Amino acid sequence: MRLSMDLELQDIPGQLLIALQPLKDSKANIISVVHHRERKTPRGTIPVRLVVEMDRSKLETVKTQLQESGVSVVRAGEERFIESVSVVLVGHVLDSDLGDTIHRIDSTGFAEVMDLSLTMPGVNEVSSAYLKIRATGKAEIQKALSILRQVGEEKKLLVIEPIEAEAA
Amino acid sequence: MRDIKVSLVGYGVVGHGVVDVLSRKKSMLRDMGLNLLLVSVTDHTGTIQSEDGVDAAKILGERTLQNVATTSMKGKEAVGAIDSDLVIEVTPTNIVHGQPGLGHMEAALSSGKHVVTSNKGPLVVAYSRLKKMAEDNGVMLKFEATVGGTMPLISLVERTLVGNTIYGIRGIFNGTCNYILTRMTEENIPYAHALSEAQDLGYAEADPTYDVEGVDTAGKVVILANSLFDMDIKYNDVDVTGITGVTPEALALARDRGYVIKLIGDVPALTVRPTLVPIESPIAVSGTLNSAAIYTDLSGTITVTGLGAGSIETASAILTDIISIYRTKRIDAIF
Numbered sequence: 001m002r003l004s005m006d007l008e009l010q011d012i013p014g015q016l017l018i019a020l021q022p023l024k025d026s027k028a029n030i031i032s033v034v035h036h037r038e039r040k041t042p043r044g045t046i047p048v049r050l051v052v053e054m055d056r057s058k059l060e061t062v063k064t065q066l067q068e069s070g071v072s073v074v075r076a077g078e079e080r081f082i083e084s085v086s087v088v089l090v091g092h093v094l095d096s097d098l099g100d101t102i103h104r105i106d107s108t109g110f111a112e113v114m115d116l117s118l119t120m121p122g123v124n125e126v127s128s129a130y131l132k133i134r135a136t137g138k139a140e141i142q143k144a145l146s147i148l149r150q151v152g153e154e155k156k157l158l159v160i161e162p163i164e165a166e167a168a
Numbered sequence: 169m170r171d172i173k174v175s176l177v178g179y180g181v182v183g184h185g186v187v188d189v190l191s192r193k194k195s196m197l198r199d200m201g202l203n204l205l206l207v208s209v210t211d212h213t214g215t216i217q218s219e220d221g222v223d224a225a226k227i228l229g230e231r232t233l234q235n236v237a238t239t240s241m242k243g244k245e246a247v248g249a250i251d252s253d254l255v256i257e258v259t260p261t262n263i264v265h266g267q268p269g270l271g272h273m274e275a276a277l278s279s280g281k282h283v284v285t286s287n288k289g290p291l292v293v294a295y296s297r298l299k300k301m302a303e304d305n306g307v308m309l310k311f312e313a314t315v316g317g318t319m320p321l322i323s324l325v326e327r328t329l330v331g332n333t334i335y336g337i338r339g340i341f342n343g344t345c346n347y348i349l350t351r352m353t354e355e356n357i358p359y360a361h362a363l364s365e366a367q368d369l370g371y372a373e374a375d376p377t378y379d380v381e382g383v384d385t386a387g388k389v390v391i392l393a394n395s396l397f398d399m400d401i402k403y404n405d406v407d408v409t410g411i412t413g414v415t416p417e418a419l420a421l422a423r424d425r426g427y428v429i430k431l432i433g434d435v436p437a438l439t440v441r442p443t444l445v446p447i448e449s450p451i452a453v454s455g456t457l458n459s460a461a462i463y464t465d466l467s468g469t470i471t472v473t474g475l476g477a478g479s480i481e482t483a484s485a486i487l488t489d490i491i492s493i494y495r496t497k498r499i500d501a502i503f
Binding site for chain 1: 414415418421441442444445446449
């Protein structure tokens, strides 16, 4: 699971190494380390944001170890919704239970509908909706799109997906 | 100077364009060392034949060959009986059974004649069989004009990008759909209105099903998949959704977020469907234009765009194919 952590390090040499040790011990795969030296806090500490792939169950151990080494953990948790995608739906979007359509995405836990615009030209006429979906990663975006495709087939909605920038 | 006897089968919009272009380019072709002689033109009413070359001026004013035909031979019979080196096949397309073009092509290839065509049907129905027939008879089958009209795509991939691995091709392959979607976006008009406008301007047929339901685009996807991706697929292998369900409201919602909706054909995904394309994307062309993005390993993404239809434009792609057949040995040979 991809997790992010905001830490504050004391401004003395060797602190970053100390902060990374517990992650190494927990076999975390470090995705990125951003060291905000220019944004020193009023307390004089330096904010660092880490993104790691690790087993969520080890998070508490890592947090305790970090605090014991004098590193303050401001926030640690799941890195959610780093990818997003736009989709347009055409059909009886509202009458085919829009709430359910959204729920099918939201209930996955890895994706959610974050923006929705609906245009209804008239009663009995087809409506069009714009949805922005965000998810925890590229693969999850694809899964969400495939759920939406399935919903589209069930509810006879035209699902207009974005073109992929790269070849599949 | 090399003499090449050419037979033209099909005398509709594209056929007229071919006669016009071959006549206009006669001296240019001679400068290249090619003496192209149009020895016959055949349509559903008969054939006009002349060993010295059919006079373009005499037939270009005729809608059909009814008044100028010198023999009543038609179709396969004419292809088989007339002595020629190359057959240009431009009869109306049918992607269910491929006829009558398929029969014409088989007759030509089996008697050792090169075939150049703009007719998708036979290639959608029987690409691998026709290809094998050409190879067995030591002749060439060229069909640049079947996909994207004058927009260079097949030759671009086969020649210019040779050595690249092609990951995929996505694009707009139907000018009628693109015109309708463009007008719906620009004017906020419903589909039916934009369609009737396209029909008035001659961009859409009286029966637009073939274009607007994505059938034409899917046929092109089949041709690209079989010819450039070594796939062996049929029309039914393509997942097709046309543009009839697209609303002006959907186009407006998309546009507000920086997208246009285009009918996109995708190889090797084998899909044809209305798709959100970023407005700034080079394939998001307007009007009747076609476009294609070619994804490669070495050259990155190459985008081409051009007129996808039209009499002279299609004839231009046919002319390119004809010349390439006779230049092949010098340019492509690996010794």
